[in-house]
Amino acid sequence: xxxxxxxxxxxxxxxxxxxxxxxxxxxxxxxxxxxxxxxxxxxxxxxxxxxxxxxxxxxxxxxxxxxxxxxxxxxxxxxxxxxxxxxxxxxxxxxxxxxxxxxxxxxxxxxxxxxxxxxxxxxxxxxxxxxxxxxxxxxxxxxxxxxxxxxxxxxxxxxxxxxxxxxxxxxxxxxxxxxxxxxxxxxxxxxxxxxxxxxxxxxxxxxxxxx
Numbered sequence: 488x489x490x491x492x493x494x495x496x497x498x499x500x501x502x503x504x505x506x507x508x509x510x511x512x513x514x515x516x517x518x519x520x521x522x523x524x525x526x527x528x529x530x531x532x533x534x535x536x537x538x539x540x541x542x543x544x545x546x547x548x549x550x551x552x553x554x555x556x557x558x559x560x561x562x563x564x565x566x567x568x569x570x571x572x573x574x575x576x577x578x579x580x581x582x583x584x585x586x587x588x589x590x591x592x593x594x595x596x597x598x599x600x601x602x603x604x605x606x607x608x609x610x611x612x613x614x615x616x617x618x619x620x621x622x623x624x625x626x627x628x629x630x631x632x633x634x635x636x637x638x639x640x641x642x643x644x645x646x647x648x649x650x651x652x653x654x655x656x657x658x659x660x661x662x663x664x665x666x667x668x669x670x671x672x673x674x675x676x677x678x679x680x681x682x683x684x685x686x687x688x689x690x691x692x693x694x695x696x697x698x
Contacts, residue, residue, distance in 0.1 A: 507543035515604035551663035555683035
């Protein structure tokens with residue numbers, strides 16, 4: 488396992504551990520974070536752990552033609568129950584993601600250090616958010632890193648039913664219109680699978696990223 492220094496570097500993916508960890512340590516500077524995402528790597532660790540950088544063997548992604556919108560969700564969208572904005576309040580979205588309880592998780596991996604690092608990336612134009620509103624209240628959203636032709640989703644939250652799904656669906660449709668290659672969702676969960684996401688091999692994901 489590679490231990491990062493002040494040098495702006497990540498090892499080749501062939502050095503990734505069986506669990507998917509490619510490196511340990513380093514910092515969350517904008518330059519290092521962008522280098523990570525450009526190489527299919529993302530940070531994911533608890534606040535009491537050293538920084539862990541991941542490049543998992545299987546990657547959860549959405550190819551836009553696979554987007555699954557149920558009949559009930561179509562009705563929600565048609566009724567305009569929510570209002571959706573893009574990148575208007577990034578800090579509020581990531582702060583809500585930080586505070587949202589997660590099933591089978593004790594606490595959150597989104598530390599204050601993570602919040603400030605990604606807010607800095609937002610100021611630089613690389614991290615972006617989707618906000619979902621109901622009666623002028625922020626009730627859902629998501630954020631991630633925009634690489635120009637691939638969007639790397641990081642986290643989402645929902646205070647009311649369907650709000651995070653609405654954020655995801657609106658983002659996917661916007662990315663498809665802009666000819667993005669895919670929406671990266673990192674690791675499998677049932678919620679993402681229900682929306683049409685699938686797992687692909689790391690090598691396939693990296694080839695798409697590099698193309």
